[in-house]
Amino acid sequence: MSENWTFVCATAELLPGELKTAFDEVTDAPIVVFNYDGDFYALEDRCSHEDFELSMGTFDPREGSIECLLHGARFDVRDGHAMCAPAHLPVAKFPVKVEHGGIWTRDDRG
Numbered sequence: 001m002s003e004n005w006t007f008v009c010a011t012a013e014l015l016p017g018e019l020k021t022a023f024d025e026v027t028d029a030p031i032v033v034f035n036y037d038g039d040f041y042a043l044e045d046r047c048s049h050e051d052f053e054l055s056m057g058t059f060d061p062r063e064g065s066i067e068c069l070l071h072g073a074r075f076d077v078r079d080g081h082a083m084c085a086p087a088h089l090p091v092a093k094f095p096v097k098v099e100h101g102g103i104w105t106r107d108d109r110g
């Protein structure tokens, strides 16, 4: 688990409907951060189906989902749950904070 927060970008650099990627500075976990309707959410940037980068897929800012490029599984960006096959397991969700004009996240898994 990482106690350190990882800087993602300035808040002005992640507009509604956009996503950014980062790596946790302690665990090196790949993270994708979404701006969904003005709120920020972070998931592990790894599809639970076959270990593929979710950030390569399509973020639907109306539904609040990310569709994996490889086989089309969709995940809710707010909590990481799988919305359709072929994925059944959720993607890890990470905390996000906004501080000093920036967006921060961390891998909080134990």
Ligand code: FES
Residues within 6 Å of the ligand: 047, 048, 049, 050, 051, 052, 068, 069, 070, 071, 072, 073, 086, 087
């Ligand atoms: S790797 Fe994402 S749906 Fe198969």
